[in-house]
Amino acid sequence: MKPPPFRWSSPGTTAEAVALLAADPRAKVLAGGQSLIPLLNMRLASPPHLVDINRVAELDAVEVTGDGVRVGALVRQAHLERDEAARKVCPLLGDALPLVAHPVIRNRGTVVGSIAHGDPAAELPAVAALLGATVRIASAAGVRDVPADVFFVAPLETALRPGELVTSVWFPAVPPATGTAVVELSRRHGDYALCGVAATVDRETGAARAAYLGVAPVPLVLDLPADDPGGYAAASVDPEADIHATAAYRRHLATVLTRRALAAARDRP
Ligand SMILES: Cc1cc2nc3c(=O)[nH]c(=O)nc-3n(C[C@H](O)[C@H](O)[C@H](O)COP(=O)(O)OP(=O)(O)OC[C@H]3O[C@@H](n4cnc5c(N)ncnc54)[C@H](O)[C@@H]3O)c2cc1C
Structure with a gap:
């Protein structure tokens, strides 16, 4: 598929980019294009103007x-x-x-x-x-x-x-004595995860916090209880079913991956 027609601007500074965006409220920023270009090609978005920031060296x-x-x-x-x-x-x-x-x-x-x-x-x-x-x-x-x-x-x-x-x-930065880990499960390496968990554990107090991807409409951050954190996570997430996995399977993953993420974060040297 080809994208719908659009105007393309290539500013050289942040100020120029901001001025172009201000002049055209329907303009979209083009950065790496790895999400936007597929959306255009599938005609799921049709912004009339792309402000391409790839020449704005000060942003790199x-x-x-x-x-x-x-x-x-x-x-x-x-x-x-x-x-x-x-x-x-x-x-x-x-x-x-x-x-x-x-x-x-x-x-x-x-x-x-x-x-x-x-x-x-x-x-x-x-x-x-x-x-x-x-x-x-x-x-x-x-x-x-x-x-x-x-x-x-x-x-x-x-x-x-x-x-x-x-x-x-x-x-x-995370405070000293805080271990961190990210674990996820996807059908093939490189695919979007069916569920993922990023976690921090304070090794002195045991306090654990985790953020969930793929199982809620936005990244969901939970302060996890010491007693049954996996069960708490499963009760808190709000997964949807799609062709890749049922909601129940994603909820199950939230339990299992919470335990794995916390263990990995605690063990981190
Ligand atoms: C096959 C495939 C697999 C992928 N798998 C994963 C994955 O497993 N996990 C994952 O996280 N991502 C995945 N991605 C997405 C990838 O990480 C994208 O690079 C990323 O989501 C968007 O970054 P980009 O620089 O390409 O943004 P673009 O595609 O250029 O822009 C994306 C959106 O963000 C807006 N935008 C970008 N930069 C700015 C800015 N500075 N200011 C305001 N708005 C801005 C754009 O206007 C657009 O709406 C995958 C992409 C592909 C094609």
Whole structure:
């Protein structure tokens, strides 16, 4: 299939990109194109104007400090996957990125694009929700920071408004003595997961928190009880059935994967 006709702009700076988006509220940002282009080709979206940010070099930056990692809107998933300093501060990113699709898709797909797309079956929105990430958004009105827990609104729907560009996402470091892990189950390696769990465990207090993907309309974050966390997760998720799995099977996976994720997070050196 071919996409419907659209106007294409290729700004060189964030300011130019924001001005183009402000002038045309129906314009969409084009980043890696790994989700948007299939939607256009299948005629599930038909924006009249694509603002292609691939030439905006200032958005292609990763900043790592002891407090966390700021990922610019043009940073490819494969680039962050190989960034040892970022992985050290945010091990969950290093765990989750290899689970996103296939290397060829991660070579083009951006970390921020995955979050802006807001797919509840995607790994990076779940990691962002679990860690309490912040989404930085620019528009003609200025800059605003939106916490991940209010950014994801519904499947493929976020707090982004027309005319807005996500410029970066801030992933805070986990506190010391906190173990982390991501586990998931998909039918084939690289497919979207039927269910996935990203978890943090405080090894001193035992406090456990997990974010679920593929089993709720948005990434679902739960503070898990020490007694039967898997059962609590199964009772809390809201999975849908599709051609890949029944809702009951996905709920069962939430139980099993919760136990595995917590064990892996506790054992992490
Ligand atoms: C075969 C296949 C398998 C996949 N499997 C997985 C998987 O297992 N797990 C997973 O998580 N993902 C998967 N993906 C999706 C992939 O991770 C995409 O790269 C990602 O979802 C979108 O990133 P992108 O940079 O390609 O964004 P694009 O496709 O360019 O954009 C996606 C959406 O986000 C918006 N957007 C992008 N950047 C910005 C921005 N800076 N500001 C505002 N809006 C923006 C666009 O307007 C568009 O609506 C798969 C994709 C394919 C094709």
